[in-house]
Amino acid sequence: MTDKRVEEKVALPTEESRNQSRRAFLKGTAAVAGGVLFTKAASADYDPKKAVAPYAGKKEITEPLKDGPWRKRLGFGVRKYPYGVPSPDVSYIQRRTLEWLTPDSMASITMTPLQHLHGIITPNGLHFERFHGGAADIKAKDHRLVIHGLVERPLIFTVDDLKRFPSISRIHFIECPANGAMEWKGVQLNSVQWTHGMMSCVEYTGVRLSDLLKEAGIKLDKARWIIPEGADASGMSRSIPLEIAMDDCFVAYAQNGEPLRREQGYPIRLVVPGCEANMWVKYLRRIKVSDVPLQHREETSKYTELMPDGTAQRFSWYMEPNSVITYPSPDFKMQGPGKYYVRGLAWSGRGKVAHVDVSFDGGKNWHEAHFTSPVLDKAWTRFEIEWDWDGSEAFLMSRVTDETGYVQPPMPQMRAIEGTNNVYHRTAMVTWRVHAWNSKNGGLIENVQY
Numbered sequence: 001m002t003d004k005r006v007e008e009k010v011a012l013p014t015e016e017s018r019n020q021s022r023r024a025f026l027k028g029t030a031a032v033a034g035g036v037l038f039t040k041a042a043s044a045d046y047d048p049k050k051a052v053a054p055y056a057g058k059k060e061i062t063e064p065l066k067d068g069p070w071r072k073r074l075g076f077g078v079r080k081y082p083y084g085v086p087s088p089d090v091s092y093i094q095r096r097t098l099e100w101l102t103p104d105s106m107a108s109i110t111m112t113p114l115q116h117l118h119g120i121i122t123p124n125g126l127h128f129e130r131f132h133g134g135a136a137d138i139k140a141k142d143h144r145l146v147i148h149g150l151v152e153r154p155l156i157f158t159v160d161d162l163k164r165f166p167s168i169s170r171i172h173f174i175e176c177p178a179n180g181a182m183e184w185k186g187v188q189l190n191s192v193q194w195t196h197g198m199m200s201c202v203e204y205t206g207v208r209l210s211d212l213l214k215e216a217g218i219k220l221d222k223a224r225w226i227i228p229e230g231a232d233a234s235g236m237s238r239s240i241p242l243e244i245a246m247d248d249c250f251v252a253y254a255q256n257g258e259p260l261r262r263e264q265g266y267p268i269r270l271v272v273p274g275c276e277a278n279m280w281v282k283y284l285r286r287i288k289v290s291d292v293p294l295q296h297r298e299e300t301s302k303y304t305e306l307m308p309d310g311t312a313q314r315f316s317w318y319m320e321p322n323s324v325i326t327y328p329s330p331d332f333k334m335q336g337p338g339k340y341y342v343r344g345l346a347w348s349g350r351g352k353v354a355h356v357d358v359s360f361d362g363g364k365n366w367h368e369a370h371f372t373s374p375v376l377d378k379a380w381t382r383f384e385i386e387w388d389w390d391g392s393e394a395f396l397m398s399r400v401t402d403e404t405g406y407v408q409p410p411m412p413q414m415r416a417i418e419g420t421n422n423v424y425h426r427t428a429m430v431t432w433r434v435h436a437w438n439s440k441n442g443g444l445i446e447n448v449q450y
């Protein structure tokens with residue numbers, strides 16, 4: 001049966017199609033009451049002579065289906081994997097690091113294989129990692145969270161204490177502001193895993209930070225900042241303005257339905273929706289409420305944006321709207337001319353995605369894509385658009401507009417303003433070049449910059 005909540009949140013590209021879907025939905029509900037949802041909905045525009053994807057599966061059926069060994073003997077039983085693992089057939093789908101980026105033995109960055117993900121949720125084992133001092137191995141029973149500073153009642157919590165508070169679950173993307181950094185000066189890397197993989201999107205569960213701050217009796221007349229601190233060897237700290245802290249931040253103890261992974265800050269991490277991942281302090285052990293920012297190294301020497309005139313811009317909290325085509329993308333090769341469904345991800349730290357345009361000719365003409373996932377606040381949104389590839393050279397680009405009207409810029413525009421000293425917040429469009437089918441590199445896809 002259709003999930004009403006999901007159906008309602010799926011935004012469609014035009015006002016007209018929005019209304020159509022609304023009508024279809026209303027019709028659907030009426031039909032459910034009558035118990036004939038599927039036959040009614042399916043027969044409306046179904047033509048058995050018309051194919052949806054006319055080039056897929058168009059082969060002659062000349063032999064019977066193969067019976068492999070899996071057909072001839074019993075498969076593995078229920079006790080083999082008390083905690084399930086992916087099929088070895090997809091073992092190539094891994095987070096990866098670049099040797100020249102993190103050459104030390106304790107690799108400090110791995111990236112999410114966005115090209116192989118579907119929908120909007122990143123599985124926990126594929127979540128990107130960024131450690132400034134390695135991943136801490138902490139037992140929940142040994143962990144404490146202290147809240148102190150400008151509060152009436154300094155408090156110390158165990159993880160079990162936190163679970164006694166009201167909980168919330170939210171789907172949000174998390175993006176390191178250095179995502180895309182290697183592409184600031186020009187194209188370097190031929191995979192969406194390298195160009196955009198310093199981000200993920202998961203469902204977090206935890207307790208509202210505002211509830212904890214109120215529990216400690218935060219002195220709202222004096223408090224202006226909170227200073228979270230991690231328990232790991234990096235001593236990660238950032239200054240977060242109180243407005244953000246009291247808005248939609250929370251202390252998460254679960255990710256995608258299970259306890260956080262150690263890589264993500266087990267047993268607890270701060271979630272700062274829409275903001276730089278650097279502020280999402282892992283292994284959270286202390287929150288100081290303050291009237292001034294900390295001026296920590298992570299907000300002075302790093303995570304600041306070096307401008308062309310040599311000054312640095314500090315405190316760029318929110319991640320700008322961004323989008324990328326994940327299929328087809330440089331990890332794939334076109335299968336020949338014909339119909340494709342081009343798909344990708346769009347997100348904005350400032351709220352919801354409003355619409356996504358796709359170009360097949362390097363930005364000369366734009367076509368509005370539709371959304372195939374729910375459209376959530378500060379979360380990935382999955383877009384898709386039909387494309388009839390005639391086999392000639394093509395340049396694929398996507399451009400997001402968020403609900404505040406911010407339009408994703410082309411790279412030359414971003415570079416004209418910010419120069420090339422900066423490494424953070426590179427959120428301009430990227431371009432995938434599709435080589436003509438009958439050229440030397442027929443069907444290959446590569447990262448080029450416009």
Ligand SMILES: Nc1nc2c(c(=O)[nH]1)N[C@H]1C(S)=C(S)[C@@H](COP(=O)(O)O)O[C@H]1N2
Pocket residue numbers: 127128129130131132133175176177229230231232234235236263264265277278279280281282283284
């Ligand atoms: N305690 C702690 N928190 C931290 C970090 C860290 O090294 N230690 N790295 C930060 C940075 S720079 C990023 S991008 C994100 C990465 O989160 P992830 O490893 O869960 O992907 O965590 C942030 N929080």
Ligand SMILES: [Mo]
Pocket residue numbers: 130176177178277278
């Ligand atoms: Mo980061």
